[in-house]
Amino acid sequence: EPEVTQTPSHQVTQMGQEVILRCVPISNHLYFYWYRQILGQKVEFLVSFYNNEISEKSEIFDDQFSVERPDGSNFTLKIRSTKLEDSAMYFCATIGEQGDTEAFFGQGTRLTVV
Amino acid sequence: DAKTTQPPSMDCAEGRAANLPCNHSTISGNEYVYWYRQIHSQGPQYIIHGLKNNETNEMASLIITEDRKSSTLILPHATLRDTAVYYCIVRVYNQGGKLIFGQGTELSVKP
Numbered sequence: 001e002p003e004v005t006q007t008p009s010h011q012v013t014q015m016g017q018e019v020i021l022r023c024v025p026i027s028n029h030l031y032f033y034w035y036r037q038i039l040g041q042k043v044e045f046l047v048s049f050y051n052n053e054i055s056e057k058s059e060i061f062d063d064q065f066s067v068e069r070p071d072g073s074n075f076t077l078k079i080r081s082t083k084l085e086d087s088a089m090y091f092c093a094t095i096g097e098q099g100d101t102e103a104f105f106g107q108g109t110r111l112t113v114v
Numbered sequence: 115d116a117k118t119t120q121p122p123s124m125d126c127a128e129g130r131a132a133n134l135p136c137n138h139s140t141i142s143g144n145e146y147v148y149w150y151r152q153i154h155s156q157g158p159q160y161i162i163h164g165l166k167n168n169e170t171n172e173m174a175s176l177i178i179t180e181d182r183k184s185s186t187l188i189l190p191h192a193t194l195r196d197t198a199v200y201y202c203i204v205r206v207y208n209q210g211g212k213l214i215f216g217q218g219t220e221l222s223v224k225p
Contacts, residue, residue: 105157
């Protein structure tokens with residue numbers, strides 16, 4: 001079964017540092033997403049990305065966040081200056097060519113800001 | 115905000131059918147009902163989706179009422195590995211739109 005791969009699985013960073021979370025989407029998928037889940041809370045949408053640009057973003061996705069596909073394969077989420085409240089699980093998800101059916105989620109990156 | 119309402123928790127005996135209800139009274143004509151589940155803190159996993167007809171796959175069955183205002187996910191023979199949080203989500207099909215997760219139902223399958 002195809003899968004979305006996320007690295008690292010766990011990252012610890014100091015407050016104020018920049019972090020980059022990486023995702024390798026399923027090949028030929030065209031719709032990409034980042035979600036986050038603070039411990040004990042629901043999964044929250046951050047941003048969607050299609051055709052090399054952001055198609056939608058939530059109010060959580062402020063100027064501290066950015067996304068890109070630097071090499072046409074990896075899909076990255078950058079947090080420029082991390083805050084304690086950025087500590088969460090971050091999930092990448094992808095959907096196929098037609099934007100239909102199921103979204104495939106990665107296993108997540110656990111970000112801990114200290 | 116999520117357009118669905120689910121009970122926060124349910125229990126089910128191993129080997130019995132688990133019936134998870136969902137209310138989506140404001141669903142639009144072009145919105146499908148999707149079900150996902152999340153085991154511990156793993157990434158959400160797709161289970162099934164439907165528009166108005168009942169659907170069945172190898173994991174579960176989805177029963178949608180005729181007025182489409184509610185649905186039920188059925189796991190026919192629940193196992194301990196089905197213990198998870200189950201999310202009912204309404205979403206427009208075929209447009210790559212985001213999934214909006216609610217709180218879901220925490221299903222505990224007990225031996």
